[in-house]
Amino acid sequence: MKKEWPIWEIFIRSKNGLEHRHVGSLHAADAEMAMENARDVYTRRMEGVSIWVVESIHITASNPENSGELFEPAQDKVYRHPTFYTLPDEVKHI
Amino acid sequence: MKDQLYEYILMLGDNAMILGHRLSELCGHGPNLETDIALTNISLDLYGQVRSYFQYAAELKGGDATEDSIAFLREEREYRNVLLVEQANTDFAYVIGRQFLFDAFHLPLLEQLCNSADTQIQAIAQKSIKEIRYHHRFSSEWVKRLGGGTAESHTRMQEALNHLYPYTKELFTETEIEAAMRDNGKGADLALVKAAFDASVESVCNAVGLTLPEQMRNYDKGKYGIHSEHMGFMLSQLQYMQRAYPNMQW
Numbered sequence: 043m044k045k046e047w048p049i050w051e052i053f054i055r056s057k058n059g060l061e062h063r064h065v066g067s068l069h070a071a072d073a074e075m076a077m078e079n080a081r082d083v084y085t086r087r088m089e090g091v092s093i094w095v096v097e098s099i100h101i102t103a104s105n106p107e108n109s110g111e112l113f114e115p116a117q118d119k120v121y122r123h124p125t126f127y128t129l130p131d132e133v134k135h136i
Numbered sequence: 137m138k139d140q141l142y143e144y145i146l147m148l149g150d151n152a153m154i155l156g157h158r159l160s161e162l163c164g165h166g167p168n169l170e171t172d173i174a175l176t177n178i179s180l181d182l183y184g185q186v187r188s189y190f191q192y193a194a195e196l197k198g199g200d201a202t203e204d205s206i207a208f209l210r211e212e213r214e215y216r217n218v219l220l221v222e223q224a225n226t227d228f229a230y231v232i233g234r235q236f237l238f239d240a241f242h243l244p245l246l247e248q249l250c251n252s253a254d255t256q257i258q259a260i261a262q263k264s265i266k267e268i269r270y271h272h273r274f275s276s277e278w279v280k281r282l283g284g285g286t287a288e289s290h291t292r293m294q295e296a297l298n299h300l301y302p303y304t305k306e307l308f309t310e311t312e313i314e315a316a317m318r319d320n321g322k323g324a325d326l327a328l329v330k331a332a333f334d335a336s337v338e339s340v341c342n343a344v345g346l347t348l349p350e351q352m353r354n355y356d357k358g359k360y361g362i363h364s365e366h367m368g369f370m371l372s373q374l375q376y377m378q379r380a381y382p383n384m385q386w
Contacts (some may be wrong), residue, residue: 068169068170069169069170070170078273079170079174082170082173082174082177083170
């Protein structure tokens with residue numbers, strides 16, 4: 043029998059209209075307990091209005107060893123950033 | 137009349153305070169981080185409710201009474217909590233069993249007090265009810281988990297219930313004060329609370345094959361100020377600072 047409860051990743055939406063963001067992880071025996079634990083551990087100071095829980099084993103993560111081929115080719119492709127447009131002064135928040 | 141209301145408020149507040157203190161003893165000692173935080177959250181919820189009750193009690197009492205003097209400067213015989221909430225943190229099953237039985241009583245009690253004829257009681261109940269609904273959900277889930285878990289957890293949960301359930305008779309044994317508060321519409325009707333209590337306790341226990349002992353305790357008088365041997369130890373810890381350094385603040 044496994045002694046330790048599995049790990050769950052917790053995502054919280056801080057207010058309606060914003061996306062859920064990863065806030066941390068915790069131990070729980072199942073999804074329902076993960077939800078209650080997330081409520082107690084991560085929303086004590088009114089951090090959220092909605093919680094998602096995902097068991098960590100269901101997340102497929104990129105391997106740090108592959109960082110070279112995955113991410114470095116983007117480094118010298120500045121033309122992918124829309125930085126060559128001149129923005130009118132009236133447009134803010136970009 | 138006013139004295140009866142004052143004493144009734146103490147009954148409500150003292151139950152929450154003593155249970156809150158028992159839970160606070162677990163701070164840093166929970167079985168794991170998540171449960172530790174959950175139990176101390178519940179303790180803080182209860183202490184929040186205690187403050188509301190005792191602020192109101194201080195107002196009723198008048199003179200130089202404050203929420204702190206009511207919380208910390210009474211003698212043991214003046215506390216009106218039931219014996220159930222004094223019971224020790226013997227193991228996690230006892231902590232959960234005590235919480236579950238109290239929540240199953242507390243929730244229907246406060247549901248009635250949300251319609252109290254006393255506007256202060258009504259306001260406190262309406263503010264507290266969401267917290268208590270969560271406590272009830274938390275403790276019910278844990279009774280099901282322990283009762284329906286392994287043979288070991290089932291045995292321990294059953295042992296805790298065998299010890300704790302007989303204390304619940306006191307919850308529903310009406311005192312003169314409670315009868316008067318029921319009649320004037322400020323307090324709850326304990327017969328109705330008991331019906332809701334029985335239904336929720338039986339449904340959770342039946343779901344996981346836990347049985348309720350038949351033999352109940354008959355002479356508990358916590359509401360009259362006669363407590364178990366645990367109470368003195370708890371009060372000496374709770375009151376130490378105010379007794380050793382009168383009127384201290386921080």
